[in-house]
Amino acid sequence: MEWLQLLQRFFGDFVRGAGVTLELTAVGLLLGFVLGLLLALAKIYAPRWLSGIATAYIEIFRGTPLLVQLFLIYYGLPSLGITLSQTLSAYLALGLNSAAYQAEYLRGAIQAIGPSQMMAGRSIGLSRWQTIRHVILPQALRLALPSWSNEPISLLKTTAVVFLIAVQDLMAKAKRAATITYNPIGSYLAVAVVYLLMVFALNALLKWLERKTKIPGFDIDVKRV
Amino acid sequence: MDFGRFIQFIASGTAYTLGVTLIALPSGLLIGLVLAFVAVYGGKLIGKFMDVYSTVLRGIPPIVLLFILYFVMSGTVNLSPFWAGSISLGIISSAYQMEIFRGAILSVSGEQMMAARAVGMSKMQAIRYVVLPQMIRLAIPSWSNEAAIVIKDSSLVYAIGVPEILRRAQLISASTQEPFLAYITAALIYFTLVFITNRVLGRVERKLTIPANP
Amino acid sequence: MSKPILTVKQLTKRYGSNTIFENIDLTVNEGDTIVIIGPSGTGKSTLLRCLNLLTKPDGGQIWLDELEITAKGTDEDHVRQHIGMVFQNFLLFNHLTALENVKLGLVRVKHMPEKEAETKALEELTRVGLADRAGHYPGQLSGGQQQRVGIARALAMDPRVMLFDEPTSALDPELIGEVLEVMRKLALDGMTMVVVTHEMGFAREVADRIVFMEKGSIVEEGSPDDLFYHPKYDRTREFLWKITELYGKKEAQT
Numbered sequence: 001m002e003w004l005q006l007l008q009r010f011f012g013d014f015v016r017g018a019g020v021t022l023e024l025t026a027v028g029l030l031l032g033f034v035l036g037l038l039l040a041l042a043k044i045y046a047p048r049w050l051s052g053i054a055t056a057y058i059e060i061f062r063g064t065p066l067l068v069q070l071f072l073i074y075y076g077l078p079s080l081g082i083t084l085s086q087t088l089s090a091y092l093a094l095g096l097n098s099a100a101y102q103a104e105y106l107r108g109a110i111q112a113i114g115p116s117q118m119m120a121g122r123s124i125g126l127s128r129w130q131t132i133r134h135v136i137l138p139q140a141l142r143l144a145l146p147s148w149s150n151e152p153i154s155l156l157k158t159t160a161v162v163f164l165i166a167v168q169d170l171m172a173k174a175k176r177a178a179t180i181t182y183n184p185i186g187s188y189l190a191v192a193v194v195y196l197l198m199v200f201a202l203n204a205l206l207k208w209l210e211r212k213t214k215i216p217g218f219d220i221d222v223k224r225v
Numbered sequence: 226m227d228f229g230r231f232i233q234f235i236a237s238g239t240a241y242t243l244g245v246t247l248i249a250l251p252s253g254l255l256i257g258l259v260l261a262f263v264a265v266y267g268g269k270l271i272g273k274f275m276d277v278y279s280t281v282l283r284g285i286p287p288i289v290l291l292f293i294l295y296f297v298m299s300g301t302v303n304l305s306p307f308w309a310g311s312i313s314l315g316i317i318s319s320a321y322q323m324e325i326f327r328g329a330i331l332s333v334s335g336e337q338m339m340a341a342r343a344v345g346m347s348k349m350q351a352i353r354y355v356v357l358p359q360m361i362r363l364a365i366p367s368w369s370n371e372a373a374i375v376i377k378d379s380s381l382v383y384a385i386g387v388p389e390i391l392r393r394a395q396l397i398s399a400s401t402q403e404p405f406l407a408y409i410t411a412a413l414i415y416f417t418l419v420f421i422t423n424r425v426l427g428r429v430e431r432k433l434t435i436p437a438n439p
Numbered sequence: 440m441s442k443p444i445l446t447v448k449q450l451t452k453r454y455g456s457n458t459i460f461e462n463i464d465l466t467v468n469e470g471d472t473i474v475i476i477g478p479s480g481t482g483k484s485t486l487l488r489c490l491n492l493l494t495k496p497d498g499g500q501i502w503l504d505e506l507e508i509t510a511k512g513t514d515e516d517h518v519r520q521h522i523g524m525v526f527q528n529f530l531l532f533n534h535l536t537a538l539e540n541v542k543l544g545l546v547r548v549k550h551m552p553e554k555e556a557e558t559k560a561l562e563e564l565t566r567v568g569l570a571d572r573a574g575h576y577p578g579q580l581s582g583g584q585q586q587r588v589g590i591a592r593a594l595a596m597d598p599r600v601m602l603f604d605e606p607t608s609a610l611d612p613e614l615i616g617e618v619l620e621v622m623r624k625l626a627l628d629g630m631t632m633v634v635v636t637h638e639m640g641f642a643r644e645v646a647d648r649i650v651f652m653e654k655g656s657i658v659e660e661g662s663p664d665d666l667f668y669h670p671k672y673d674r675t676r677e678f679l680w681k682i683t684e685l686y687g688k689k690e691a692q693t
Contacts, residue, residue: 063419075404076408117530122515124592126548164383196284
């Protein structure tokens with residue numbers, strides 16, 4: 001099992017790379033969540049023109065490969081005068097991309113909770129925004145959790161392509177190991193194992209989060225992919 | 226370079242993109258479909274084995290798997306990047322498709338199988354005439370999603386040197402110093418492919434819908 | 440002579456080319472319990488939802504005390520603080536405990552300090568007999584308990600009038616009684632109430648006035664005695680006869 005030896009030999013390197021990978025995932029997820037939530041709310045509650053923009057954004061970012069988006073930001077923007085570092089470009093691309101997917105998960109949940117809870121909130125004098133904030137979102141976010149959980153895991157795997165713009169993530173370290181040892185298969189197998197472990201850990205974390213935030217008695221039957 | 230030639234250069238990569246997709250998607254379909262039935266009806270042990278297959282192939286980033294399989298295949302069987310890449314993406318997709326079909330099969334209620342057997346059909350017949358037709362309809366939405374994903378993931382073969390859309394965009398952006406334009410064009414072409422695919426599959430879904438009175 | 444709390448003039452509501460109801464006039468005086476009855480789909484619930492502006496009427500006016508709430512520029516959220524509503528499907532906030540459900544309006548709308556809000560919320564829960572369930576979530580309560588929490592939530596805002604939209608229609612038979620009992624006590628305490636219901640027993644015993652609506656207009660209006668024993672229209676008598684038979688209570692016919 002050569003990959004095991006490689007894993008041991010480049011352990012420090014791989015750990016650092018994994019750290020960058022996790023960082024990329026976290027930033028992309030956070031950015032994507034904030035933007036995704038805004039997009040979802042815009043699609044549901046905003047006036048026509050604004051919700052149209054949100055829909056267009058979602059269609060575009062879900063309809064094109066992340067790699068193209070990444071290259072567009074890192075290689076394309078400079079010719080328009082905006083030059084971003086590799087890391088910043090990666091953060092941006094991952095965040096903008098993830099936002100489109102998260103928007104759909106959140107939108108589905110908000111719409112499921114929406115109309116009757118909105119009515120109940122308004123009936124005691126809460127404003128629309130207050131109802132969204134204190135009544136709908138707390139329930140919608142919990143409802144979205146099982147299907148939304150696919151996104152952090154998907155994002156973790158998606159980050160692997162950013163090594164193509166020389167971001168020093170786990171894949172970049174694998175490439176380096178492959179160059180040094182002339183053993184590409186072993187190197188990539190080794191990081192494959194590391195990615196797998198990270199995915200398992202993330203999965204366990206998400207399951208724990210689901211349990212922790214469960215509303216007693218409110219059984220939401222949603223299928224986990 | 227005039228704009229027409231610009232677009233043409235990038236668009237010529239579409240043949241490769243489509244090629245990769247049209248190899249990966251159907252092979253993923255075939256493998257995934259068979260494995261899904263095996264997983265559902267094959268007993269506990271086989272089911273567990275399928276779980277491992279699915280978990281491993283879906284837990285590793287596609288590009289990592291692509292690299293591994295590419296190096297394995299080009300090393301042993303001496304396949305071109307195009308073929309190695311397409312087959313690799315097919316194998317990866319098969320794991321996702323297996324899960325889609327597995328879910329759909331399980332959604333067709335177990336009672337359907339019971340009813341089929343009660344009429345005297347064998348397990349195979351029941352699967353073929355009762356479960357499969359219903360399962361396909363249930364699977365279409367998720368499958369359309371997977372089709373779009375494969376089209377987008379085909380861009381990954383850029384990294385192993387296949388002259389598809391993204392690679393062409395990169396080449397021309399270097400020679401014309403118009404990176405933004407190049408990548409926007411690439412994005413546009415991908416978007417069109419995904420859009421058309423979604424539309425077509427949407428029509429298929431509507432055509433196959435079983436009439437029901439609300 | 441008690442003064443009118445809710446005055447409705449010529450209220451009209453349409454959905455596209457359908458007229459749900461047209462030119463409805465209604466006066467609800469202080470302390471009154473008005474019960475609206477009628478076949479399903481005649482717009483009773485829609486009418487109720489217009490009263491607290493959850494649904495916008497297409498014509499006509501509504502006054503709450505002296506204020507015309509259908510006038511342009513009315514702060515609807517403010518108006519809804521003074522009109523309480525209880526829903527057929529309870530519509531409790533699932534992510535909050537019973538106590539928190541009742542508290543939410545007090546804290547966020549009335550800007551009451553935490554301690555004060557908690558005390559008041561507990562009072563209201565006690566009023567509907569659920570003080571011991573304060574820490575339970577809606578998912579842990581029976582239908583009847585959920586509805587009573589719904590009533591407490593509406594009461595906590597100290598409304599001028601309470602609207603009940605078929606409050607017991609979604610309940611199992613054995614749970615209906617506990618909710619009707621709370622409503623009966625409320626009426627006896629002098630709360631002004633407008634109730635849409637199929638519960639004829641409640642209508643007969645508790646209502647000050649019964650309004651019979653059919654196909655979007657008020658057919659007949661009067662005291663329970665009037666409607667049950669001296670209905671002016673055949674339709675009224677037919678409907679009441681059908682309903683009371685359905686709900687197992689036999690009426691002495693004129």
